[in-house]
Amino acid sequence: MRYAEEGLHPMVQKARESLYEGRVSRREFIRLACLLGTSYGAARFLAACGAPTATTGGGAAAEEIVRGGTLRCASQVPAVDHPMRFSWIYDANVFRHIFEYLNWYDEQGVTHPYLLESYVPNDDLTVWTLNLKQNVTWSNGDALEAEHVKWSIGQWLDPDVGSSTLGLWEGFLTSDGVEVVDAHTIKMNMDAPILAVAEQLTHYAAPILHPTFDGDCTSGNNPGTGYMTLDEYIEGEKARIVKRDDYWDMGADGKPLPYLDAMEWYSHGDDQAAGVAMLKSGQVESIYDVNIDNFLAIKDDANLRVIKTPTSSTRVGRFRVDLDPWTDNRVRMAVKKCQDRQKILDNSYFGQGDIGFDTHAAPSHPEFAPMDDIPYDPEGAKALLEEAGMSDLSFDIAVGTGWSDIVAFAETLQEDAKAAGISVTLDTMPNSAYWDVWTEAAVGITTWANRPLAVMVLPLAYIADSEGNPVPWNESRWVDDEFSALLKTAQGTFDLEARRAIMKDIQRIQSERGSVFIPFFKPVFRAYTNNVRGASGHPQNYNTEWREAWIEPSSE
Amino acid sequence: MVVSENTAVSTVQAPTEQTPERNSAFRDGLNILLGSKVAVVGLCLVGFWLIVAVFADNCLFTPTCWFAGDDYEPTPWLARYSPYKQFSGENLAGPSAKHWLGTDKLGRDLWARLAQGSRIILTVAPLATLIALIIGGGMGLVAGYYGGMIDEVTMRVLDGVMAFPHILLYMVIIAAVGPSATNIVLAITIAGAPGIARLVRSLTLDIKTRDYVAAAQTRGEHPAYIMLMEILPNARGPIIIDAMLRIGYSVFAIGTLGYLGLGLPPPSPDWGSIVSSGRRLIMMGHIWDSLWACLAIAMLVVGLNLLADGIAEETQRYR
Numbered sequence: 078m079r080y081a082e083e084g085l086h087p088m089v090q091k092a093r094e095s096l097y098e099g100r101v102s103r104r105e106f107i108r109l110a111c112l113l114g115t116s117y118g119a120a121r122f123l124a125a126c127g128a129p130t131a132t133t134g135g136g137a138a139a140e141e142i143v144r145g146g147t148l149r150c151a152s153q154v155p156a157v158d159h160p161m162r163f164s165w166i167y168d169a170n171v172f173r174h175i176f177e178y179l180n181w182y183d184e185q186g187v188t189h190p191y192l193l194e195s196y197v198p199n200d201d202l203t204v205w206t207l208n209l210k211q212n213v214t215w216s217n218g219d220a221l222e223a224e225h226v227k228w229s230i231g232q233w234l235d236p237d238v239g240s241s242t243l244g245l246w247e248g249f250l251t252s253d254g255v256e257v258v259d260a261h262t263i264k265m266n267m268d269a270p271i272l273a274v275a276e277q278l279t280h281y282a283a284p285i286l287h288p289t290f291d292g293d294c295t296s297g298n299n300p301g302t303g304y305m306t307l308d309e310y311i312e313g314e315k316a317r318i319v320k321r322d323d324y325w326d327m328g329a330d331g332k333p334l335p336y337l338d339a340m341e342w343y344s345h346g347d348d349q350a351a352g353v354a355m356l357k358s359g360q361v362e363s364i365y366d367v368n369i370d371n372f373l374a375i376k377d378d379a380n381l382r383v384i385k386t387p388t389s390s391t392r393v394g395r396f397r398v399d400l401d402p403w404t405d406n407r408v409r410m411a412v413k414k415c416q417d418r419q420k421i422l423d424n425s426y427f428g429q430g431d432i433g434f435d436t437h438a439a440p441s442h443p444e445f446a447p448m449d450d451i452p453y454d455p456e457g458a459k460a461l462l463e464e465a466g467m468s469d470l471s472f473d474i475a476v477g478t479g480w481s482d483i484v485a486f487a488e489t490l491q492e493d494a495k496a497a498g499i500s501v502t503l504d505t506m507p508n509s510a511y512w513d514v515w516t517e518a519a520v521g522i523t524t525w526a527n528r529p530l531a532v533m534v535l536p537l538a539y540i541a542d543s544e545g546n547p548v549p550w551n552e553s554r555w556v557d558d559e560f561s562a563l564l565k566t567a568q569g570t571f572d573l574e575a576r577r578a579i580m581k582d583i584q585r586i587q588s589e590r591g592s593v594f595i596p597f598f599k600p601v602f603r604a605y606t607n608n609v610r611g612a613s614g615h616p617q618n619y620n621t622e623w624r625e626a627w628i629e630p631s632s633e
Numbered sequence: 634m635v636v637s638e639n640t641a642v643s644t645v646q647a648p649t650e651q652t653p654e655r656n657s658a659f660r661d662g663l664n665i666l667l668g669s670k671v672a673v674v675g676l677c678l679v680g681f682w683l684i685v686a687v688f689a690d691n692c693l694f695t696p697t698c699w700f701a702g703d704d705y706e707p708t709p710w711l712a713r714y715s716p717y718k719q720f721s722g723e724n725l726a727g728p729s730a731k732h733w734l735g736t737d738k739l740g741r742d743l744w745a746r747l748a749q750g751s752r753i754i755l756t757v758a759p760l761a762t763l764i765a766l767i768i769g770g771g772m773g774l775v776a777g778y779y780g781g782m783i784d785e786v787t788m789r790v791l792d793g794v795m796a797f798p799h800i801l802l803y804m805v806i807i808a809a810v811g812p813s814a815t816n817i818v819l820a821i822t823i824a825g826a827p828g829i830a831r832l833v834r835s836l837t838l839d840i841k842t843r844d845y846v847a848a849a850q851t852r853g854e855h856p857a858y859i860m861l862m863e864i865l866p867n868a869r870g871p872i873i874i875d876a877m878l879r880i881g882y883s884v885f886a887i888g889t890l891g892y893l894g895l896g897l898p899p900p901s902p903d904w905g906s907i908v909s910s911g912r913r914l915i916m917m918g919h920i921w922d923s924l925w926a927c928l929a930i931a932m933l934v935v936g937l938n939l940l941a942d943g944i945a946e947e948t949q950r951y952r
Contacts, residue, residue: 374916420721426741427724475661478894481913488900492719505812505898536753 086609141610142330146340146628148609151352152365154344155587156312160284160294161232161240169281170365170620171316171342172294172437172523174335175301178209179226180275184386184613184622186441186529188275192221192285192302194261196278202270205322209261213325223257228288230255230265242283253533272568276529281619301578304335304624316342328625336627353566354563356381362609366472366618367602369426369482375604386614387431388527389534390601392473392483394490394594395553397519406590407465413594414461416496417453424585425485428623433595436587437533437538438580441598441616444573445531446581448588455496471500475521477511483522486596516552527601527616532568539587540564555592655842665947672943682751682929685711689748696775714742716749716902725919727935735921737907738914743921747929750921753903754933757814758883761821762876763929768822769789774860775831782882791827799824800889807895815899817890832875836868836882843867870948881934888930904930 145472153167160176161167181191190196194208213221231252254266265274277283287300295310302325305318314492318340324333343361347354352364353371357378367375367383376383396403396412403409419431431440442594462468484503491501504518515523528534541556542548558581567579587593603614612626666672681792690707692698698705709715713733727735734743776787792800806820809842840846841864849859884904891905892898892912901904904926911922 353916370913371916417721422718423721423724424719478899481910484899484910486741489719491900492717492739503898503900506892507808507894510808531758 098544120221129134132405137453139185139321142328142336142627143334143550143630144330144332145338145625146630148337148363148623148626148628149341149361150363150365151345151349151355151361152342153346154311154313154316154342157295158293159238159240160286160383161238161242161281161282164241166281166618167365167620169284171307171310171340172317172341173281173303173620174282174305174318174623175292175303175307176299177284177302178279178284180278181621182279182529182615182617182619184615186443186616188279188529192226193278196275199272203267204273205265205267205271205274205377206258207265208262209263210325211261213302214323215300215302216306216321219287221285221298221302222260224284225288226263227255227257229285230263231626232286233283241280242277242280245277245280245283254364257432271571273530273533276533279619304333305340308339313344315344335624337623340348340623354403356606357602359606362606363612364604365620368605369429369599369602372429372602372604373427380607381604382607382609382613383602384612385429385600385602386616387441387598388601388616389441389529389531389593389598390527391433391437391439391525391598392425392480392486392522393437393525393538393552394486394522394596395520396592397552397554398592399554400469400519402465402470403519403592405467406463407461408467409592410589411458411467411470411497412490412494412499413453414458415499416451416490416583416596417493417499418451418596420493421486421489422454424489426597426599430600431598433536433597434584434588435591435594435596436584437525437534437582437593437595438587441597442444443530444567444576444580446577448583448584451588453493455493458494458499462499468498469500469596470498471502472520473502475506475511475514475518476510478505479508480522480524482599483524487522517552521552527618529616532564532576535587536568536584539591553592556584557590558588560591645823654726666940666943667946669943671939671946675939675941675943676831678932679940682755682933682936685748686755688753689752690715704826707746712742712745712948714745714747716741716746717900718742719891725914727919727921734925735919737922738910741900743907743925746907749949750902750904750907751933752928753814753901754884754887757817757887757903758821758880761818761883761886762825762879764818765822765825766829766872766876770833770865772826772828773830773835774837774864777834778841778856778860778864784834787830791830794823795827797824797888800893802893802949803886803890807890812890812895812898815817817887817897820890821886823836825879825883829872829875829879830839831866832871836871837864840864840867870944874941874945874948877937877944881937881941883916883932884930888926 104105152170155165155168157163157168157172160169160172172248177192179192180196181189183189192210192213192222194207194210196343197206198204209221209223209226210241215221232238232244233240234250236243244590249267249269249271250265251268254268256266258264258266285302290299295307297307297310304321304326306321308317308319320338322333324335328334328335328336330558343355345355348366349368349371352361352410353374355361356364356375373379390439396409398409422428422430422432432450433439435453437529438445459468462470474487476483478484484505487501491503494501511521515521525534537548538550538552540548540551540561547554547556563579563583563586567576567583569578570579600604601614601616601618604610608631609631610627610629613622615621666676666856687693688710689712690709690754692707695705695707698707706715718741720736720742722740723732723736724738724740725736726732729735732742734747736742736747772787772791776784802824804822806823807816810816810819837860846859846863849863887896887903888905888908891903892909894909896905896909897903907926908923908930911926914920915923
């Protein structure tokens with residue numbers, strides 16, 4: 078056990094004081110501590126010290142657990158080849174149990190070391206030292222060594238492999254910066270300070286592979302560090318993985334994980350309704366990433382457990398601020414005031430989710446500073462438009478019809494904006510056509526996936542690059558000097574409370590003069606039959622939770 | 634019932650005598666309609682939606698509404714509410730006294746949307762059919778009358794268009810030009826015209842051998858006159874029956890396009906869009922959107938088919 082307090086990052090000590098004084102929640106503390114390299118167990122220990130609340134504990138008591146059984150899931154079974162070229166999160170569903178990751182982002186949004194024992198940044202966050210667990214073995218019997226990890230990182234960063242992981246490290250790390258210190262220690266020498274290292278090591282396209290990897294993960298010949306090995310993979314039909322006997326980590330009953338004998342995926346193609354039918358008829362125990370329509374179909378089913386996880390994934394309405402009339406903030410504000418946020422959430426997501434405040438920082442982000450409700454105010458909108466000389470404003474809004482909640486969002490805004498004399502027309506197109514214009518349309522609603530931290534998502538879309546041009550994903554072209562400066566400070570601020578104080582201004586600026594309208598953040602859903610235990614949802618929709626899942630035998 | 638080319642040809646009537654009295658022609662038509670029970674049932678079904686479409690709100694009777702767009706809020710009559718009004722908190726309700734057919738996901742009254750949708754369907758479908766009739770009929774007349782190379786070239790090109798499955802053709806056209814009422818008319822026209830051209834051509838081939846056509850030719854009449862005044866009126870029976878069926882197909886086509894997400898953009902209450910957005914709600918137990926819209930489409934299409942059957946039956950008896 079590593080509960081010694083020396084060696085803790087100074088910020089962790091400070092955060093711990095905040096925890097005791099009640100200024101940060103226990104969850105936030107654990108999260109920050111983990112981010113800075115304290116192991117999850119140690120962080121929980123630190124958090125629990127002196128605090129009256131008992132730890133809720135993770136997982137079941139050992140005596141309850143029943144080993145054996147197969148967990149079946151209705152999902153996609155997509156065409157895949159190289160795990161570093163996975164382009165959808167669900168591509169990794171099968172293989173994340175075979176090829177593991179250096180870190181793990183859990184269902185609470187907390188990052189933990191996984192293949193790593195710990196990670197330690199230097200004080201200015203330019204050198205990160207990764208310490209590997211000593212006992213990890215590959216399925217071919219080799220021990221996991223630093224050289225394997227260096228090779229894998231080299232693959233992430235090799236443009237010829239074509240991994241999306243490269244984009245995360247671009248400008249921070251090159252393969253020359255990766256240095257093997259000893260058999261279980263690696264140093265990442267960064268070109269610039271970076272805070273999000275721990276979270277980036279969880280990226281679904283950044284697994285650790287054995288240097289003998291043959292380029293095709295479906296071949297079944299590749300060793301992995303995971304608790305499962307591939308049995309069969311038939312694209313568009315099914316996949317089956319089976320238990321490895323000599324896994325390096327133990328379950329609560331003292332024997333090697335996993336509890337399950339096998340996991341299987343059955344393809345429902347693009348029609349999730351077929352998956353719901355499979356779940357209801359008992360052909361599978363689980364369905365991956367239940368959409369909102371299907372959530373409502375199964376939420377009251379007594380045989381099922383539907384898990385809702387809040388996320389920062391959202392629908393971003395945005396104006397191109399380099400085009401008239403959106404150059405004028407009064408016009409943008411007028412449209413924002415026409416959002417009846419609760420009604421939009423009700424209409425488009427059946428009331429499931431968090432209210433948004435026209436800033437891309439979500440209430441589920443740890444550094445989110447609470448904001449006041451923004452009322453529906455068509456009169457205020459009208460006054461603003463008159464002031465701007467834009468009464469009778471009418472505009473088109475681009476929406477992809479495949480996202481039924483986006484269409485409902487736009488239709489509700491359209492109806493509620495009438496009271497302010499604004500005429501909105503929906504410019505509908507198939508989703509694929511929307512992705513052709515998502516950075517080009519004057520006004521549109523874009524889907525954005527979950528990002529663990531607000532300081533990870535804001536720099537993607539609301540700043541300029543070093544030459545002053547908006548960054549590639551800055552779909553609204555909005556660049557604000559004060560906002561950018563504050564964001565830069567926030568990115569380098571490790572103290573959560575201090576970061577939240579900065580976020581307060583960042584959020585206010587984006588809400589009051591920014592280029593986006595964000596009325597809600599959506600949750601993700603996962604469904605299981607009642608006999609599946611130890612499984613949960615995941616804010617990124619990573620299928621990580623089966624590692625310690627088990628199936629309760631039927632009592633019949 | 635689908636009118637095949639053979640029966641179509643057999644229903645060609647002898648040349649009517651040139652009776653200038655329009656009244657008697659109208660009476661003939663009415664007799665044909667009311668003489669057939671099948672046609673009367675069809676007329677009732679179609680008539681119901683016609684009445685709903687006309688009296689859904691006061692817009693048709695208020696000239697200021699015609700070109701006002703969003704600036705004029707029509708007073709609902711039969712529809713009871715505006716099809717766009719969102720009743721907050723009453724989302725996904727079943728039928729009740731307040732909302733006869735229930736409400737949709739956004740809390741909009743389904744009856745109001747169906748009523749308003751009938752206006753769209755009953756404008757777009759007949760309009761698309763009419764334009765297809767004019768274009769296809771014109772090509773068929775010319776091809777059949779002149780024959781030879783003109784016939785060959787025209788018909789082979791049209792065969793080429795017909796070789797595409799209709800739904801694929803709609804998707805290609807709408808995807809290329811974007812979804813709007815005009816473009817849906819365009820897509821249905823392009824897909825429907827070749828079939829009409831074929832029918833009209835075969836009728837023309839038959840009729841042009843008649844003596845009265847030869848007589849007109851010897852009189853030195855212009856070909857256009859012969860085609861429009863001698864041939865076309867005598868081919869009208871099968872063409873009218875075919876048109877009825879085609880209006881029905883157009884209703885289906887609009888529904889299909891709406892279902893594929895290529896229909897009129899939201900919040901349009903056209904029936905296809907209602908089916909399409911309602912489809913997602915069926916699994917969660919809210920069947921009303923899709924059910925009512927499907928029933929409405931079925932009513933109209935069955936009505937039009939019965940009407941066509943009745944007319945075919947009666948015109949045959951009249952011979």
